[in-house]
């Protein structure tokens with residue numbers, strides 16, 4: 001069953017068409033890759049799904065109910081959580097407190113939120129950093145913190161925007177394991193990533209965007225052979241070769 | 242559950258309880274009226290600045306117009322007494338309600354503005370309020386209102402020449418604001434507000450409603466400020482726009498928190514304990530010409546703190562990081 005349906009979504013900023021007539025569906029329980037070169041419109045699409053921006057045209061549905069235009073708070077309540085391409089943390093708060101902000105979206109009382117946040121930190125491998133301030137974390141730890149904070153809202157759908165970018169290969173592999181563990185909890189994941197070698201082994205399907213449009217959708221094996229994808233990523237010379 | 246947050250909170254409560262006992266006992270041995278006056282004003286501004294801190298420190302909405310809520314609180318309670326014969330011990334809560342309401346009315350349009358624009362808008366609104374009261378005859382205009390002297394009683398919140406009861410009233414006010422901040426820190430609201438302060442986009446992605454967070458913080462902050470204004474009016478016995486609504490009051494309310502440490506429980510108290518005695522001292526030495534020197538003093542203190550200890554004086558007392566690892 002489709003958890004998320006994106007139906008003809010378009011969005012322009014001034015003269016720039018960030019998303020043009022994008023349509024695809026995300027199946028419950030899958031890890032979907034969202035790839036494409038710089039400026040392809042990946043983050044813009046995340047912003048639309050998470051309610052941060054309202055599409056100019058088209059509709060986004062979660063569990064069959066339209067969510068476009070409801071705003072980020074309503075989207076979070078309905079079960080959409082996200083991380084950000086440029087890390088955002090609550091720097092005056094400790095790691096545990098950061099995650100509690102997310103946990104409070106389901107918990108009414110502090111002890112409940114605290115317990116939930118602590119469990120989430122353990123799940124994300126950050127329990128030993130609970131008392132640090134967010135600004136004291138290393139870059140890969142900050143990425144994990146964003147994931148933990150998002151998971152604490154108990155989402156159905158998790159949007160990860162370049163969570164693995166800039167990490168060493170070892171750190172990236174640890175990140176991949178975390179994403180798998182999230183999926184195994186029954187949470188559907190959409191991952192934006194530049195580096196195809198990292199995403200493709202992880203995802204069941206990938207959507208390739210280019211210049212704001214869907215270039216192709218398919219299984220990883222089909223994606224890497226698709227001449228349009230090769231052209232979009234590497235330029236015409238390589239496609240011909 | 243016992244972890245570093247619950248331990249820290251318990252510790253704060255114990256320290257506060259200890260300080261409260263000291264603050265109750267020590268004044269019993271002070272006979273000097275000037276000293277009592279300085280303590281009363283310090284406690285009052287510690288409470289006012291804590292009220293400011295709830296909005297400015299925890300929620301990150303810097304207001305430079307709190308004199309408006311302060312002045313309205315003192316006018317409402319005073320006028321209810323003068324025209325309606327409602328005793329100040331009740332009227333001051335009406336003053337608090339009006340202070341909170343005023344903060345909501347200012348917040349409604351202004352919280353849609355970002356960052357510095359909110360601060361600028363509060364300056365303008367505060368100034369408009371001051372001018373309105375200055376030209377409004379019903380509330381006494383520029384002449385102001387005297388609070389009729391009544392039989393000393395708790396109901397009237399008047400105690401004749403005896404300063405000690407006032408001190409305890411103001412201490413209760415200060416303790417109430419501290420307790421409110423402590424409760425907020427541990428609550429869902431407190432977490433939401435601090436998230437709003439640190440990063441609004443991340444906060445709303447986690448389901449935090451930015452606008453209602455700011456409004457709630459403003460209402461509580463404005464209400465406590467109005468309450469403080471009512472108490473101040475009773476203490477000085479006479480109010481006019483210059484003594485309760487002038488722009489420098491807004492600065493004086495914000496400054497202890499800024500000096501002591503914004504968004505911290507002890508910052509406003511520490512800041513007021515440093516600032517208010519210094520201010521009173523300088524104006525008693527310099528007499529009427531003290532005002533200008535006051536301002537230079539504030540300016541110098543802000544510069545020194547900003548350069549030497551940007552997190553406020555409170556950070557001198559804090560260990561570098563909390564909890565494990």
Ligand SMILES: Nc1ncnc2c1ncn2[C@@H]1O[C@H](COP(=O)(O)OP(=O)(O)OP(=O)(O)O)[C@@H](O)[C@H]1O
Pocket residue numbers: 013014016017018036037038039040041042043044045085
């Ligand atoms: N808020 C905005 N205002 C103006 N232009 C925007 C805005 N958001 C996105 N754009 C533009 O839309 C286009 C798509 O940007 P987007 O960030 O979605 O790309 P992306 O695929 O995430 O790229 P990258 O891989 O570099 O992160 C870009 O040309 C960008 O400049």
Ligand SMILES: [Mg+2]
Pocket residue numbers: 042043044085
């Ligand atoms: Mg992007």
